[in-house]
Amino acid sequence: MIKVCKFGGTSMADGINIRRVADIVSRDGARRYLVVSAPGKRYSGDVKVTDLLYAAHRELMEKGALGEAFAKAAARFRRIVDELHLDFDIEAALNETAADIVRERSEEFTASRGEYLTGRIMAALLGVPFVDAKDVIRFDGDGRFDPVGYTLIREALKGKRRAVIAGFYGADGDGKIKTFSRGGSDLSGAIVARAVLADVYENWTDVSGFLSCDPHIVRAPVGIPRISYRELRELSYMGANVLHSEAIFPVREADIPIHILNTFRPEDEGTMILPTARYLAEAGRMRTVTGIAGKKNFTVINIEKSLMNTEIGFTYKIMEVLVRHNISFEHLPSGIDTMSLIIDSEFLSHGVLEEVRRDIEKAVLPDRTNIYSDVALIAVVGHGMAKSVGTSARLFAAIANAGVNVRMIDQGSSELNIIVGVDNGDYERTVRAVYEEFFRET
Numbered sequence: 001m002i003k004v005c006k007f008g009g010t011s012m013a014d015g016i017n018i019r020r021v022a023d024i025v026s027r028d029g030a031r032r033y034l035v036v037s038a039p040g041k042r043y044s045g046d047v048k049v050t051d052l053l054y055a056a057h058r059e060l061m062e063k064g065a066l067g068e069a070f071a072k073a074a075a076r077f078r079r080i081v082d083e084l085h086l087d088f089d090i091e092a093a094l095n096e097t098a099a100d101i102v103r104e105r106s107e108e109f110t111a112s113r114g115e116y117l118t119g120r121i122m123a124a125l126l127g128v129p130f131v132d133a134k135d136v137i138r139f140d141g142d143g144r145f146d147p148v149g150y151t152l153i154r155e156a157l158k159g160k161r162r163a164v165i166a167g168f169y170g171a172d173g174d175g176k177i178k179t180f181s182r183g184g185s186d187l188s189g190a191i192v193a194r195a196v197l198a199d200v201y202e203n204w205t206d207v208s209g210f211l212s213c214d215p216h217i218v219r220a221p222v223g224i225p226r227i228s229y230r231e232l233r234e235l236s237y238m239g240a241n242v243l244h245s246e247a248i249f250p251v252r253e254a255d256i257p258i259h260i261l262n263t264f265r266p267e268d269e270g271t272m273i274l275p276t277a278r279y280l281a282e283a284g285r286m287r288t289v290t291g292i293a294g295k296k297n298f299t300v301i302n303i304e305k306s307l308m309n310t311e312i313g314f315t316y317k318i319m320e321v322l323v324r325h326n327i328s329f330e331h332l333p334s335g336i337d338t339m340s341l342i343i344d345s346e347f348l349s350h351g352v353l354e355e356v357r358r359d360i361e362k363a364v365l366p367d368r369t370n371i372y373s374d375v376a377l378i379a380v381v382g383h384g385m386a387k388s389v390g391t392s393a394r395l396f397a398a399i400a401n402a403g404v405n406v407r408m409i410d411q412g413s414s415e416l417n418i419i420v421g422v423d424n425g426d427y428e429r430t431v432r433a434v435y436e437e438f439f440r441e442t
């Protein structure tokens with residue numbers, strides 16, 4: 001049995017928490033490979049070490065030398081080593097790191113030093129080898145993970161009973177440090193799990209798993225004990241950000257489950273994320289809806305033209321306009337004579353929306369275009385929806401009873417997901433109404 005364990009920023013935030021992590025790891029001999037994040041927030045309003053390091057890089061660029069931000073990051077590490085009573089030469093490590101940052105002058109290198117130092121400290125605490133991600137996590141020319149890294153990881157870990165690997169970064173073929181996008185240690189953990197063909201990828205964080213809905217909108221929503229990769233992908237793409245939305249790809253290839261667990265309540269059941277086929281095969285009585293997630297600030301461009309379905313290249317011409325403006329779209333629900341483009345409003349500021357509308361009108365000569373701005377999208381996700389009769393009737397009745405006007409509906413072809421667009425101002429009310437309908441049931 002091999003478990004790969006990733007510990008997030010809160011779990012590594014101070015000496016006391018890092019001790020907890022060491023306890024969790026030593027309690028189970030299968031927890032062999034650890035991937036660690038940089039220290040995160042200790043309390044609300046605190047600053048993550050990674051953010052301090054981004055600020056340190058800005059200071060270096062502006063003033064030509066490291067300043068206050070680096071000093072704050074360094075103080076976090078000094079304090080951690082002190083709290084752990086660890087025999088570790090933190091001054092030497094910090095001096096060397098500062099010199100490296102000044103020499104490299106790269107933002108990604110600077111940001112990566114949080115995980116690098118945390119990894120070294122964790123390895124010293126556990127008395128196990130430290131594996132520098134620069135030697136094993138390889139990025140290709142496009143800045144994406146290069147699968148050759150799987151072999152490098154396997155070779156580096158061969159014969160090691162336990163090891164600590166720094167999260168968030170790796171290096172390209174020339175040895176230059178590259179980082180993933182924010183929250184990327186989840187990806188590092190998934191890659192290591194895939195490389196060693198772990199039995200489970202444990203992702204330790206500060207909540208007891210995935211909740212059925214954003215806890216900032218619904219008080220104490222029920223937890224999700226089991227969820228499929230596909231449901232998770234839909235929910236995390238729509239803003240339920242417990243796990244980096246790309247973290248499932250490496251483990252999915254090898255059918256490795258992800259177990260979300262809480263460092264501060266290790267006995268809680270957490271959430272088990274399972275390969276879809278296995279989830280469906282093992283699911284007993286399934287809830288109709290597994291989870292609800294959403295995001296604000298989309299724009300709907302509604303295009304109407306009689307007989308558009310018979311016009312060859314209609315969609316193609318619209319896509320061409322989007323490509324020309326370098327805009328990606330989220331959804332494309334269509335009827336016989338209508339089509340809607342759902343676009344993140346960020347792409348459309350500073351007059352771009354008007355230009356896009358004009359170009360679409362020129363390209364396809366529609367009968368009418370309507371624009372709804374300030375739209376929020378809410379995704380209602382669950383394999384159970386396809387199995388229960390009347391799910392959409394319940395969903396829309398609940399929304400109507402809350403007095404909310406629906407701007408757009410898109411039922412994904414998978415029957416796994418219904419997406420509803422409402423005004424930004426109605427977002428929270430709608431999420432609560434949908435939650436009440438599907439989760440306050442027995």
Ligand code: ADP
Nearest residue numbers: 008009010205206207209210211213240241242
């Ligand atoms: P880590 O630093 O361990 O990687 P993150 O902050 O990235 O942790 O992710 C955990 C956080 O995700 C939780 O503290 C919680 O605020 C947030 N979160 C967002 N949506 C959900 C949800 N549906 N269920 C649980 N937590 C959620």
Ligand code: ASP
Nearest residue numbers: 037050168182183184185
């Ligand atoms: N430390 C990095 C960040 O804050 C990566 C991570 O925590 O996963 O984004």
Ligand code: MG
Nearest residue numbers: 008183242244
């Ligand atoms: Mg995270």
